[in-house]
Amino acid sequence: EVHLVESGGGVERPGGSLRLSCEASGFSFDDFDMNWVRQVPGKGLEWVLGINWNGDKIGYADSVKGRFTISRDNAKNRLYLQMNSLRAEDTALYYCARGMYMDVWGKGATVAVSS
């Protein structure tokens, strides 16, 4: 069965850093682009970053450019989100999602940025 499981969320102070991980199983991870999408509770979905199958094409939302990076380790079937210079407005539930049209989603990891 196809699964995505996010981990690494938590509480961090403004200006701090966190690293999220997404473990994929049940499919050939290196056949797919991958994405990070976030959602503030009660609000809509915001696409944050995407990466192609081998990591040589990456896209960013303006809201995170220069602060967040996406990477992947195909040998480990893992997707990563490195979040630096965190702000209060980065507080959200972060999902990883498979493919350009995001046919599979994890359950999400909560990130809270607060002093």
Place this chain on the structure above:
Amino acid sequence: DIQMTQSPSSLSASVGDRVTITCRASQDIYNYLAWFQQKPGKAPKSLIYAASSLQSGVPSKFSGSGSETDFTLTISSLQPEDFATYYCQQYDNYPYTFGQGTKLEIK
């Protein structure tokens, strides 16, 4: 960046009704358009990709149409489990973007 505008933002309907949600892109995205359903406390669920292709396991009461800049999601014969929030998303170019969502409520 490509802006995605959904309408309406909210919609009240009754069980058995047929409803249509529209999504407009700020530029031509061909058919690189997906639709999602999200229920409270749950991750989004993929319904449709390539504007009109139904994801595996999604009932045929859901249908999508459109191309270039104008797209629709139609849900026929509404059932209680269909009341949720629906989002469109373009994947023509980075940065990908979502519509603001349409909350479908029971009348």
